[in-house]
Amino acid sequence: MHLGLDLGTSGLKAVLTGDAGQVLAQASAPLTLSHPHPLWSEQDPEAWWDATVAALAALRRQHDLSGLRGIGLAGQMHGAVLLDGADQLLRPAILWNDGRSQAECAALEAAEPRSRAITGNLAMPGFTAPKLLWLRRHEPAIFARIRRVLLPKDWLRLRLVGEAVSEMSDAAGTLWLDLAARRWSPEMLAATDLSLNHMPRLVEGTEVSGRLRADAAARLGLPAGIPVAGGAGDNAAGAVGIGCVAPGDAFVSLGTSGVVFVSDSGFRPDPGRAVHAFCHALPGIWHRMAVILSAAASLAWLARATGTAEAALLAELDQAGLAAPGRLVFLPYLSGERTPHNDAAAAGCFFGLTDATSRADMTRAVLEGVAFALADGLDALQAQGGHIPALTAIGGGARSAAWLRILAAALDRPILATEGGEVGPALGAARLARLACGEGSLAEVCSKPAIAARHEPDPALAEALAPRRQAYRRLYPALRDLFAETVEREAPA
Structure with a gap:
């Protein structure tokens, strides 16, 4: 048996797989976000550990874990967990959807003019490195005490194995990694007044990163000494979970954020279009992503707003x-938004409300708006060439057949729903644990799941969407300056 832990934004999920990779049991524990100021998004890492303990307790009630042979980790990317010389937390973690460091992005690229060539990416507020420049400017006392910077899942790893280790796919989202060489970049670290000493050791996602400490094992009810795989950032782990590992394989994710993801045999950066080029969780493979920050989060917001x-x-x-x-x-x-706008100040809004608007109309508009944003992302991914003929859907939103039909029409691509597609990154983490334990080849472990449904583009639906997509594409340019002015007025002194 192998265990996959996925540290998400809204919860931690644990998935247990059997010897053949089948899902035996799963459990989750919720997490909450803190937004102290506009654009800020933070979490207390101690809550991540508490959620891990709770999820494992729920999993043990479903299945005996005494035969567990390995653990894999997946998690939300880009977060900054700041530790002192005793590995104690200095402040809450600053998360991937935090937009406070827009000005620091320009400062970072000015400090290291080769930034885009080294990292393959445009500096964006969500990435880790600009957050450190913000801290240096606004919280200098805390910055002076930083001895280690970890990504969220790697802080969890520190609790599990007692060593600071990261892996290529997650490290690629920091803006400190030399993407082509798959190693930390001294030049990018120097641009944020950090050094290699602040960084964790790097492994590939399929390698053993350490072994479960006795105290952590006792707290979680697991066997001590079992290997913990390098794992992956959430999207790379999701790709491993659905077998999206060969060049040209692609998926669309409807998680808290939304992603269009394609695997590549080599490093293919396109920072000018705000496309993310990252290392995959598997050695010698890279991938590109178009990312929107609120996919299933948009539907969750509407649910809360309407009760x-x-x-x-x-x-x-x-x-x-x-x-x-x-x-x-x-x-x-x-x-805010990433691909293609790279605008932390961008805000959500409805356009076209009338006294005849129903709640169903608002739901439809939310699903369509997310689909339109992902369609823009698909266009950005294909701008350098290479047609993506179909997309597999994963994430919680993939449970909605209506949403997948809208996606197929908006993207003009078949959308494939798979059996167990909502399990997502946690399954990929369990697969990486199996690979790290040497229990199967890549082809055996990373097989593609069975297709449960195939949603072809519906011409009638595409015709109905067309005028609304045209309006959608005109709205952001019309509102961009107003978004920026509003954020400037609301910024903390």
């Missing part, structure tokens, strides 16, 4: 139908 369960919103939409006329458009920029 209606997500399932009830989707049921109302099923009754109302997907191809209904109307002009209502939703911008899903609830936490």
Whole structure:
């Protein structure tokens, strides 16, 4: 048996797999976010450990874990966990969807003019390195005490194995990694007044990063000494979970954030279009992503705002139908945006509300707005050439057939729903644990799941979406300056 732990933004998921890779049991524990100021997003890492303890307790109630042979880790990317010389936390972690460091992105690229060539990416507020420049400027006393910077899942690893270790796919999202060489970049670290001494040791996702300490094993009810794999950032782990490991394999993720992901045989950066080029979790493989910051998070927001369960919103939409006329458009920029706009100040909004607008209309607009944003991302990924013919859907939002139908029409691509696609990164983490333990080849472990449904583009639905997508694409340029002015007024002194 192998265990995959996925440290997400809204919760921690644990998945147990059997000798053949089948899912035996799964459990989760919720997490909450803190937003002390506009654009800020933080979490207390101690809550991650508490969630791990809770999820493992729930998993033990379902299945005997005494035969567990390995653990894999996946997690939210880009977060900054700051530790002192005794590995004690200095402040709450600054997360991937935190947008406070927009000005520091320009400062970082000015400090190291080769930044985009080294990292393969445009400096964005969500990445880790600009957060450290923000801390140096606004919290200098804390910055002076920093002795180690870890990514979220790697802080969890520190609790598990007692050593600071990261892996290539997650490290690629820091702006401190030399992407082509798959090693830390002294030049990028120097641009943020850090050095190699501040960084964890690097391994590949399929390598053993350490072994479970006796005290952590006792707390979690697991066998001591079992190997912990390098693991992966959440999207690379999701790719491993659905067998998206060969060049050209692609998926669309409807998690808290939204992603269009394609695997590559080599390093193919395109920072000018705000495309992410990262290392994959597997040696010698890279990938590119178009990322939006609020996908399933947009539907969750609507559910909270209307006091209606997500399932009830989707049921109302099923009754109302997907191809209904109307002009209502939703911008899903609830936490800013990355691809293609790279604008932390961008905000969500509805356009076209009337006294006849129903809750089902709003649900439809939210699902369409996310699909339109992902369609823009697909266009950015294909701009340098290379057609993506179909996409497998993963993430919690992939449970909605209506959303997948909208995606197929908006992206003009078949969308494939797989069996167990909602398990996502935790399954990929368990697969990486199996590989690290030497229990199967890449082809055996990273097989593609069975296709449960294939959603072809519906011409009638595409025709209904077309005018709303045109309006969607005009709205951001019209509102961009107003977004920026609003954030400047609300910024803390």
